[in-house]
Every structure is written in C-alpha cells, then in structure tokens.
Amino acid sequence: MALDALDFEMVKKFDCKNLMQLEYGKTDISEFKLARTVVLWASFLSGKNMEARIPVKTQWEFKLSLEETFFKFFDNYTAIDVPAFSLKDKNHAEERRLLKAYFDDEATVEEYDSVVWKNHEENKKDFFNALGRFDLVMGYFDLADAIGHLSFGIPEKMKTVYHELEKMAEEVKSSFEDLVLIISDHGMKAVGRYGDHSRNGFYSANTRLRLNFPKITDFYNLIRRIHLEDESS
C-alpha cells in the first residue's frame, strides 16, 4: 500500500495499530532537496534518486519504463494509480485543478475534498479487486496528502482520513496472508489549517525486515530479494 503523506507521528498519534504492523518506522528522505511526491515514488520504484531527472513543472507527466522499476521482476503484477508509472492522470489533474481553484476562490474545500474522496474510493475498489490475483499489487492512495494539504491543521478531519487508511490496512491484512508493505513518500506538518510536506515518511511490514531508518531507495533491492526468495522456495 503506497499511502501518500502518511505521517509517522500521525500514525502513532491516532494509534493506527493495523498501519503500524509487526515492524514499522520512519523512512530517510534526507538526500532529497524537496519532498516531491513524484520524485519520491519514482525513486522508490527504481531504487535511484530521481530528483535531478524530474522537472517540477512536468513531473506529473513523468513516467518510468517498466525496465527501470522493480515491477520488471514480476511476471504478474498490477500497479494502481502509481505516480511516475501508472498514474490516473485525469483524476489527479482534476484534483490539482480544484486545488488551484480553491486558492483562486473559485472552489470550496468541500468541493475539492469530495473529488479526492471519490478518487480514493475508485482506487480502493480497484485495489481490493486486485488482491490475490497478482504476484504483486501496488495500490497508491493520495487521501492523506490531498486532504491534508488543505486541512492538516483540522484534527477531526485528519482523524477521519487516518481512520479510513487504518480500516483499509485492517481489511488487507485480514484477507491476505502474503507480505504487506505499507509505505509513504513523506510525512506532513501543519501550516495553520494547511499541510506541508515533512520528512516524517512511514513504512511498515507484517514481517520482520530488520530495516533501520531505511532510505526510500532501499526498498527496490529489498523487493527484488524477497521476490527471489519466494521464487526459490
């Protein structure tokens, strides 16, 4: 589960036991100048720091080839709405359009939130439909990031978001016995009512990976190793 902006401190604050899993911790994204969503996910997928390769202005159009990602190790995989790979461009363009409209006083937070939640529900449906049918399922959810940018300083609202993600983690774990990796690209911090990206990225796994403050790029080799071990067993 790729959960955009899932914040290490917030997971602990709301006591999200299912998100925390057997092993959990903070990720190290200190090598990145800016905690940009597309850059961090591209780096996660490729095992390389992609900051220099992805311009800010065109980042949402940026796509890695299959050969550059850990998906190449799998014959049978699905990537749902994954930035820098299989992003649902239309949905995210709509979210960004409403975000801009909010700042131009042309849309309300409620209008923006409702589109974010609608897109979330769509991804959730796709994700749960895919579980068990592929060797690797990667589902991306921007709920905490998108809602957080306009409402991170409103505790009740963020509690609902974290509760939703916690429920999803519970459902995944109860219906699925393989490795469940939950990871975020970055965390979030409050700027008044708004939310800005922070360095408090989060990861957790339902098995002991023995990671210690891992870099987001470390997961590429980890996923490759786990896959090879699975194949040989």
Next chain:
Amino acid sequence: MNDYLTDLERRSISIIREAKAQFNNLAVLWSTGKDSTATVWLCKKAFFGKVPFPVVHIDTGYKFPEIYKFRDRIANEWGLELIIAQNKEALASGMGPEKGKLNCCTQLKTEALKSLIKEYEFDALILAIRRDEHGIRAKERYFSPRDSEFRWKYTDQPAEMWDLYVKPSEDFSHMRVHPILHWTELDVWEYVKRENLPVNPLYFAKDGKRYRSLGCMPCTVPIPSHASTIDEIVEELKTTKIPERAGRAQDKERAYMMQKLRSLGYM
C-alpha cells in the same frame, strides 16, 4: 537621545547604509502605509535628509484615493525620486480581484515588480516588513536573497550574528533588505509620533472604523475602532487582540501554502 526607539532606529539606519554600500542599484518600496513611510524616513535620515535612491510605489490601480493623494504630496515634500510600477497590460486586459484574489495580486503586484526590477536592473530592494506581522515573516532575515521568480530559500538561511549578513547566492536575482524587521507595530506608531511623521488619514477612525493595514480597496476592510489620533492608536494597540492584518483579504498562510504547493509541483 538614547532610548529604545533610538536603538531601533540606529540598527535600521546601519542596515540601510550597509545595503547602500553593498549594492549598486538599490531602491526602496513604498506603499505609503505607516511601515514603509517610516522606512523611507529612515532612508532619509541615514543619508542626512535625502534618499539617494529611487522610491518605488507599486500601483495596482485599485488603491484608495487617499493613498495616491498622500503619495504625491509626500514625494513632493520629501524630494523623492518616485518610480511608479504598474502592470498596464494586465489592467488593460481587465485583471482585477474578481478574477481571483491571488491571481490579481500576482499580476498587479508581483509581475509589476518583476518587470520593474528587470527594467531598472535593481540588485537590491528595501522593504518595510516586520517579524511580528506574521509567522512566515518571523523567519525572515535582514538580508534575504531572491531568485528571478522571487523565491526565498527560507530553509537555507544563515543566522545573522555579529551583523554578518548573507551574500548573494548563485541563482540570485536581487536582495531583499528589511531594515525594520525587528520593529513591532507599536514601535512603528511610537516612532511615527516621536518623529512627527505624516500619516495616511485612512489609519484614523471615522464612524467607529479605521484601517489598520492598507492594501487595495476591494481587498481591505476597516476594523472597529475609535482611535482617531496617534496617541489613541498607540493605546489601542496595547490592548487589542485583533491581528494587524485582520482586515486584509489575502491570508498569508494561504498565500504561503499556495507558493509551497507550486514549488512542489501541484499547481
């Protein structure tokens, strides 16, 4: 004279003189509000009665008539080399607050200033911002480099100890100099009183309301107040719980967030 206001003034004057010594093409921004009028006055005092660089007024075309009147009178009385910056193209195309307040501010203020910097090749601008105005401004330094998009690397600023100020960075376009950064709103009013500075009449209460911060007409509202003299304003500020910029529509947190989201590529 050696009192608190004089200490504030001395530091500000030394910053203004440092800026003049360091940069070839300096200007001071003047909105005609109390802070920037006090700053222009400090520039005058720093150079013994004559501001030795241009004074820039950004005219959005939506300012209060009192602002234009005050500007022209003081510019004449103080012998200022006044430059008026205006994005005529945007105004001609109908830009205004109804097109979105932030969009309007960007076009009529930021773009007007960008063009002016380019045209006059200013390498430093003196601005009258204060740390106590807003949390974001509290992070500012006296000398703050900006790139061509006016971006400010607020996470990468040195402490300004022992009066050592930052030097231009590689992607430097111009330096922002903030000589009254350490002043409070109350300090400014007490200084206005001490120096007998001219004040825009909009600051004084009329029918139970006065403007505490001056911006464009459509985006500035008066606050409830009965303070019709400088003494009464000083007294009011000692007890008020209303933020200084409460009457300004453009919320800074919101503007900061928008700028941040832009830098992160969301907009």
